[in-house]
Amino acid sequence: MDAVKLAVVGVVLLLLGGIAIALGVLPAQDALAIADRVWPILLFVVAVTIVAELAAAAGVFDVAAFALARLGRGRTWALWGLVVLLAIAATAFLSLDTTAVLLTPVVVAVARAHRLDPLPFAFATVVLANTASLVLPVSNLTNLLAVERLGFDDPLSFLMLLGPSALVAIVVSTGLLYAVHHRSLAGRYLPAPAPRIENRPLLATAAVVVLLLMPLLVSGLPPWIPAAAAAVVLVAVFAWQSPRTLRVRLVPWQLVVFASGLFLAVGAVEALGSQQLVEAVTGTGGSLASLLQLAGVGMLGANALNNLPAYLALEAAARAPERLAALLVGVNAGPLITPWASLATLLWHQRLHAMGVDVPWRQYVLFGLVAAPLTVVLAVLPLAQR
Template sequence: MRTAIVGAVLLVLGAVAVLTGLLPAADALALWDRVWPILLFVVAVTVVTELAAEAGVFTIVAQQTARWGRGRAWLLWLLVAVVAVLSTIFLSLDTTAVLLTPVVIVLARHAGLDPLPFALTTVWIANTGSLLLPVSNLTNLLAQHAMGDPSPIAFAALMWAPALVGIVVPLVVVFVISRKRLLVRYVTGQEDGIEDPVLFWVSAAVVVALMPLLVSGIPVWMPASGAALVLLVVFAVRRRSVLRFGLLPWQLVLLASGLFLFIEALHANGLGTLLARVSGSGESPLALLRLSVTGMVGANAIDNLPAYLALEPAAGSPVRLAALLIGVNAGPLITPWASLATLLWHQRLTSFDVRIRWGRYMLLGLIVAPVTVILATLALAATA
């Protein structure tokens, strides 16, 4: 509810800016024309993943992963990391943070393992693993537009090296700090069956079909909306009780809308000029590092989405936009509010009675975030 309140306040402030002329109405309309497909995609893909979770798709994936782990905790953790990477890349970071986190907690507990290494893996990969494709993160969709709408393949060609670094570095850190808990053996608990085979197989087929469509070059809101519509119809026939307003990420949409409008109003009144001085210019390795680190600091100070929006005009080129994405995607691992996915992840941990002290989380983030951002930026400079 706090998310919705903040979003509503920002929307009101943005509306006041439009009414008073601080933000020209034409600029506000141009902003809406840019962001409505992104917001529609967020709604649609959230509905798809929530309904797929209700059908048991992610639980069955977790159970199969446990079998593939062959009783070795390190192998199970590595397989969970692979699932988290695929989930983040193709279904967005929020899917990993919100839906995969409960699955891996239950999986670890059934195997008699400490769930914290698995939970930490999901939240770090949800953020740092969201660099490869436009659909992986809301900031990527914004950057794709600013880059001139390159295809998903062209976007990935620019981002593959920093994306690889963003996956490998956090996983190495998790393994090093959790090695005593991962170098053990486990025995799987009793597995859950498929409650409704029709819902399960239709949902699984929709998710599998959606993944290649999201990288096909079609505007992502189209296949996501189609997939959501198919699942809504099937659930309306098979399990109508699941269809509730809570399926819609209305608080996230309200917050994003408010941030879009508020930051646009600030840009219309000189914010861009100030940030251009801070973030510098040019595409040398040092210039890209300056921009990505600025993005990381901004994300941990105020949240990654407004940090991206504030710095986007100062980027100016595809390579610099890529550097900015590294900062705001791989960097928000320090403060709890740096990424909405982190806050959603922590809510899931609390609901499953898994405790992690924010002090410890921030200390670990102070280690892994700068290393990841710096190495990923250097990888970008070497391959762009």
């Protein structure tokens, strides 16, 4: 599904939601409550996307990736491991879409510049974009929704709840990636020339803004505030230094339309009484079996449809913190089987296709059939110990 199709689906969902409001299926007061809940989340998504796009345009990710190549000292496995760490950090602080959309082309370019197979590096970014999205509230749109539902006041509470599961998901998925690609990572590479930077003051400014933004996103402030401030600063700097870079495409309006329509449509379905059916499928309680059931249904729903509608449909059945955490494990770390399970995966594929990198979907699906259930099951185990 490309960006235009995503927007079309969002418009259709908005129309259906509007019809539900007009017919009284979804009370106007409930629709306003949905809007009040999601506007800070969507504002954050827009702001952090603009920051990431402008940072990429300034060369921040290029410089970081080539610095890792120098740090790897010619050892392919070391460079791959450093890329994994960069993907984890980018996902944790700047969201999974940043890793999939902006980091992937950079690491592929670095691999090609050093005459290495780009697939192990590309697969690392897309897998870690999903499994590392359990780390912080800002790592994934589903996390922001969950934090709002849980009423957590600071990211530390979220990290204490999901931290062990996130660590397990990252370690398991990274281990499986290495097991699959270890032969391609056994050689060495020669240093390549550093990327050409056309505007070093712009690069320095963008790097400072990103570095300052990362701790502010975990400071306890509503995430949209520091993200919006960072976006305003970078837009102002680019308007002065490189105005041609500022285009409408920087704003992820397709995602905003899609998410808005989805929130409204799910609210209408819930108003029709879907909660009882959902509870029958997901079970109740905080036992290990119940948590695995909920996470498993979330994983299946994400791979059948998409992780965002899967989360929204199942959220009402996850009242306790442990159950909501299990659902996040399923819908965040589980979308590794089908290409459409995560929007980040679709965007990842688009970027690779534009670079002329052929994605072997059969290999991706086979890897996911092993990685998704194993990662989800093992990542749920720490939740049963709470």
